[in-house]
Amino acid sequence: MTNFVILPILIPLLTGIILLFFPKKVTFQKVLSFIASVLLVIVSVMLVFQVHNNGIQTLELGGWQPPFGIVLVADMLAILLVSTTSIVSLAVLLYSFYSIDAEREKYYYYPFFQFLITGVVGAFLTGDIFNLFVFFEVMLIASYILIVHGGTKVQLRESFKYVLVNVISSALFVAGVAYLYAVAGTLNMAHLSERIGSLETQAPILTVIAVLFLIVFGLKGALFPLYFWLPASYAAPPSAIAAIFGALLTKVGIYSIFRTYSVVFVHDTGYTHQILAVLAALTMIFGVVGAVAHQDVKKILVYNVIVAVGFVLFGVSTLTEEGFMGAIFYLMHDMVIKGALFLLIGAMVVVAGTSHLKDMGGLIKHHAQLGWMFFTAVMALVGIPPLSGFIGKLLLVQGGVSAGQYWIVAAMMVSSLLVLYSMIRIFLNGFYGKIQLEHANQYGSTKGLLLPSAILIAVSAGIGLGAEMLYPFVATAAETLLHPEIYIDAVLKE
Amino acid sequence: MEILMSILAGVLFMAGTYMVLSRSFIRIIIGTxxxxxxxxxxxxxxxxxxxxxxPLLGLEAGTYSDPLPQALILTAIVISFGVTSFFMVxxxxxxKETGTDDTDRLRGTDSYD
Amino acid sequence: MKSNDVILQTATKFVLFIILAFSVYMFFNGHHEPGGGFIGGLMTASALVLLLLAYDIEMVRNILPVDFKLVTAAGLLTAVGTGLGSFLFGVPFLSQTFDYFTFPVLGELELATALLFDVGVYLVVIGVTLTIIQTIGEDQ
Structure with missing residues (x-):
C-alpha cells in the first residue's frame, strides 16, 4: 500500500495524458473523465479513512529518504482538502458536459481540466516546498490554458494580465525558496519545521522570508492588497471554468499559507501572524465592499471569493485550536459552496442572457427550482445553522475571541452581513422584480445544469448536518498543525 | 564572487521590472x-x-558541490521556458485578436460580451 | 520577396546530421555524465528548427509526417508509465534500478530503468518545442 498516497495525483494525470491522444472523440473524453473523477472521489475518501485509522501516510518518491528526496505527505488537512477537491471537480465536470461548447471540447478542454486537478491535488499532498512550486506551476499552466480557452477577445485581454501576475509571483516564489535554502539548508517542510527552532540567531531574516512567502501565496490566494488581478480574470472565462477557479485555485494559495504559517514560520508569531490577521481583516472588508458595489452577478460572486480568503486566513492567524478547526471547516465549506454558486450563477446567465442585474428580473416565474437552489446556497454561504457555513464561522469567532482579536471578529460579523446583502440583492433583483423573460427558454435552458449544483448543495448540507461526524477528522487535522512534532515524526520517522 | 552574483541578480530584477512596467507586450514578456x-x-x-x-559515487574528493540547487534551477528553467513560450504565443x-499590443488600451471595461 | 538562402540550405544539409548524432550521444550520456533527455531532446528539436528555418514548414512536414502534439502525449505516457511499473514490484513510485548486461558487439553495458523515463522526457521536449514553433510559424 506504499503507493496509495500518489493515486489521487496519478489518476487525473494519466487520464489527462490518455485524453491528449483523442482530441476529437468528445464522447470518449466525457466518459473517461467522468470515470476518472468518480475514481478520484472514491480513492480520496478511502485515504481519509486510512489516515484516520493509521495516522499520517507518507510516500518517499523513488525510495529516497527524506529530507533528501521528495516526500508526499497525506496528513488529515491535506487529504480532507483533496476529497473536497475531488467532489467539486466531479460536479464541475458534469456541468461542463452541458455548458462547454463543442468547439472548446475538441480543443483539449478535458485533458487540461484533468491537469488542473493534478496540480491542485499535488500541491495539497506534497511535503516539500520546491515540489509545491512545481505543482503550483502544473496547476497554473493548466489554468492559463483554461482561462484563455476559446480565445474570445475579453478572455485574451484578461488572461494576459493573469499570466503576467502569476509569472512574476512564481519568480518571487523561486527567490523565496533560494533565501530559505540559504538560511535553513533544507526544503523539506518537516525538516524545516525541526530546524527553524535552532535558528534563533537568524530570526530576523526568517521573518523576511516569511513575509516574502506571504506575498507569493497572497498573490495566488488573493489576499489584500494583492487581489487586484482576480475579479476581472475570473469573470472572463465560461462559468464551468470560473467555478473551478473560484472553488479551487485561490484555495491552494490559502492552503500554502496555512501550511507554512503553522508548521514552518512559527519563530516570531507576534509579528508575522499579526500581519496576517490585519491583512485578513482588510481582505474581508475590501472584498465585501467590492461585492456590494458591483451590479454584475459574476463580479459580485468573484468578490465574495475574496471575502472567504479573509475568513480562512484570520482563522490561521489566531494560532488556536478553535481558529484552526474553524479555518479548515470554512475552507472545505467554501470550496463546495463557491463551486455551487458559480454553477448556479452560470445557469442564471444562460437563462437570462445577460450577467447584468439591471437587465434580469422575474426569473423565478419560469425557473423556480434554480431560484430556490440559489437561495439555499446563499443561506449556506452566510452560515444559517443547518447548512455548512455555520460551524466554520462559529469556530472562527470562538478562535478569534480566545486570541483576543475582538476588532477582527467584529469586522467578520459586519462583512458576513454585507455578504448576505450582496447575495440577496441578486436574489431579489434577479429572481423577483420586473419580469424580463417572456418564455421559459428564451435565451437557453437549464437542462443538465442544475444537477451538479444540487450535488454540491447536498454535500454542503451534509457538511452542516454531519458536522458531528466530521468533527473528529477536522480535530485531528488541527492538532497536527498545532503540534508539528506529529508531522515531523511521521515524515522523518525518528 | 557571491557579492558580485547578488548584485547581478539585483540588476536582473531591476531591468526586468523596468521592462514589465512598459506598455508593449513583447517588452513585458522579455521582462518576465x-x-x-x-x-x-x-x-x-x-x-x-x-x-x-x-557529487558522484566513486569520486575521491575532499569537498563536494551541493547538487540540489542545480537540480532546482534546472527545474525552474524548464518551467520558465515553457511559460515564456506560452506567454509569447x-x-x-x-x-492579432485585439489589434493592439498596448496594454493601456486593454483596460477592462464593465461589459462582458 | 524571395530571399536567397543557398548557403544556409547547403550548410543545413551537413550540419543537421551532425547535430542529430550529437543529440543522440548527449541523450545516452546522461546517466553519469552531463547530458540527458532534456538536453538531448532540445538539441534534436533545434536541428529540426534549423531545417524549418532553412527550408519551410512543408519540408519538415514531409520528412516527419507526425503530429507533434501526439509525440508530447506519447512522451508523457512513457515517463508516467515507467513510474507505474513500481506498482507491479511494490516499491515506491518512480523507484529506479540498474544492472550490467553483456552484448555481442558492444561489450558490457549498464542498463538503467531511468533511461526509459528519459526517453519520455526526450519525446516531450521535442514535441513541445516543435508544437510551439509550428503554432507561431503557421500563422502568417
Whole structure:
C-alpha cells in the first residue's frame, strides 16, 4: 500500500495524458473523465479513512529518504482538502458536459481540466516546498490554458494580465525558496519545521522570508492588497471554468499559507501572524465592499471569493485550536459552496442572457427550482445553522475571541452581513422584480445544469448536518498543525 | 564572487521590472523572462558558490558541490521556458485578436460580451 | 520577396546530421555524465528548427509526417508509465534500478530503468518545442 498516497495525483494525470491522444472523440473524453473523477472521489475518501485509522501516510518518491528526496505527505488537512477537491471537480465536470461548447471540447478542454486537478491535488499532498512550486506551476499552466480557452477577445485581454501576475509571483516564489535554502539548508517542510527552532540567531531574516512567502501565496490566494488581478480574470472565462477557479485555485494559495504559517514560520508569531490577521481583516472588508458595489452577478460572486480568503486566513492567524478547526471547516465549506454558486450563477446567465442585474428580473416565474437552489446556497454561504457555513464561522469567532482579536471578529460579523446583502440583492433583483423573460427558454435552458449544483448543495448540507461526524477528522487535522512534532515524526520517522 | 552574483541578480530584477512596467507586450514578456533569470541566479548564489567535485559515487574528493540547487534551477528553467513560450504565443494571439499590443488600451471595461 | 538562402540550405544539409548524432550521444550520456533527455531532446528539436528555418514548414512536414502534439502525449505516457511499473514490484513510485548486461558487439553495458523515463522526457521536449514553433510559424 506504499503507493496509495500518489493515486489521487496519478489518476487525473494519466487520464489527462490518455485524453491528449483523442482530441476529437468528445464522447470518449466525457466518459473517461467522468470515470476518472468518480475514481478520484472514491480513492480520496478511502485515504481519509486510512489516515484516520493509521495516522499520517507518507510516500518517499523513488525510495529516497527524506529530507533528501521528495516526500508526499497525506496528513488529515491535506487529504480532507483533496476529497473536497475531488467532489467539486466531479460536479464541475458534469456541468461542463452541458455548458462547454463543442468547439472548446475538441480543443483539449478535458485533458487540461484533468491537469488542473493534478496540480491542485499535488500541491495539497506534497511535503516539500520546491515540489509545491512545481505543482503550483502544473496547476497554473493548466489554468492559463483554461482561462484563455476559446480565445474570445475579453478572455485574451484578461488572461494576459493573469499570466503576467502569476509569472512574476512564481519568480518571487523561486527567490523565496533560494533565501530559505540559504538560511535553513533544507526544503523539506518537516525538516524545516525541526530546524527553524535552532535558528534563533537568524530570526530576523526568517521573518523576511516569511513575509516574502506571504506575498507569493497572497498573490495566488488573493489576499489584500494583492487581489487586484482576480475579479476581472475570473469573470472572463465560461462559468464551468470560473467555478473551478473560484472553488479551487485561490484555495491552494490559502492552503500554502496555512501550511507554512503553522508548521514552518512559527519563530516570531507576534509579528508575522499579526500581519496576517490585519491583512485578513482588510481582505474581508475590501472584498465585501467590492461585492456590494458591483451590479454584475459574476463580479459580485468573484468578490465574495475574496471575502472567504479573509475568513480562512484570520482563522490561521489566531494560532488556536478553535481558529484552526474553524479555518479548515470554512475552507472545505467554501470550496463546495463557491463551486455551487458559480454553477448556479452560470445557469442564471444562460437563462437570462445577460450577467447584468439591471437587465434580469422575474426569473423565478419560469425557473423556480434554480431560484430556490440559489437561495439555499446563499443561506449556506452566510452560515444559517443547518447548512455548512455555520460551524466554520462559529469556530472562527470562538478562535478569534480566545486570541483576543475582538476588532477582527467584529469586522467578520459586519462583512458576513454585507455578504448576505450582496447575495440577496441578486436574489431579489434577479429572481423577483420586473419580469424580463417572456418564455421559459428564451435565451437557453437549464437542462443538465442544475444537477451538479444540487450535488454540491447536498454535500454542503451534509457538511452542516454531519458536522458531528466530521468533527473528529477536522480535530485531528488541527492538532497536527498545532503540534508539528506529529508531522515531523511521521515524515522523518525518528 | 557571491557579492558580485547578488548584485547581478539585483540588476536582473531591476531591468526586468523596468521592462514589465512598459506598455508593449513583447517588452513585458522579455521582462518576465529576465526576472525569472534573476531568480535563478539568486538561487544559484544562495546555495553558495564553493568549488568542489561533482557529487558522484566513486569520486575521491575532499569537498563536494551541493547538487540540489542545480537540480532546482534546472527545474525552474524548464518551467520558465515553457511559460515564456506560452506567454509569447498568448501575446501574439492577443495582438492579432485585439489589434493592439498596448496594454493601456486593454483596460477592462464593465461589459462582458 | 524571395530571399536567397543557398548557403544556409547547403550548410543545413551537413550540419543537421551532425547535430542529430550529437543529440543522440548527449541523450545516452546522461546517466553519469552531463547530458540527458532534456538536453538531448532540445538539441534534436533545434536541428529540426534549423531545417524549418532553412527550408519551410512543408519540408519538415514531409520528412516527419507526425503530429507533434501526439509525440508530447506519447512522451508523457512513457515517463508516467515507467513510474507505474513500481506498482507491479511494490516499491515506491518512480523507484529506479540498474544492472550490467553483456552484448555481442558492444561489450558490457549498464542498463538503467531511468533511461526509459528519459526517453519520455526526450519525446516531450521535442514535441513541445516543435508544437510551439509550428503554432507561431503557421500563422502568417
Amino acid at each position: 523572462s529576465i526576472i525569472s533569470h534573476g531568480a535563478h541566479v539568486l538561487l544559484l548564489t544562495m546555495a553558495g558558490l564553493k568549488t568542489g567535485a561533482p 498568448l501575446g501574439y494571439r492577443a495582438y
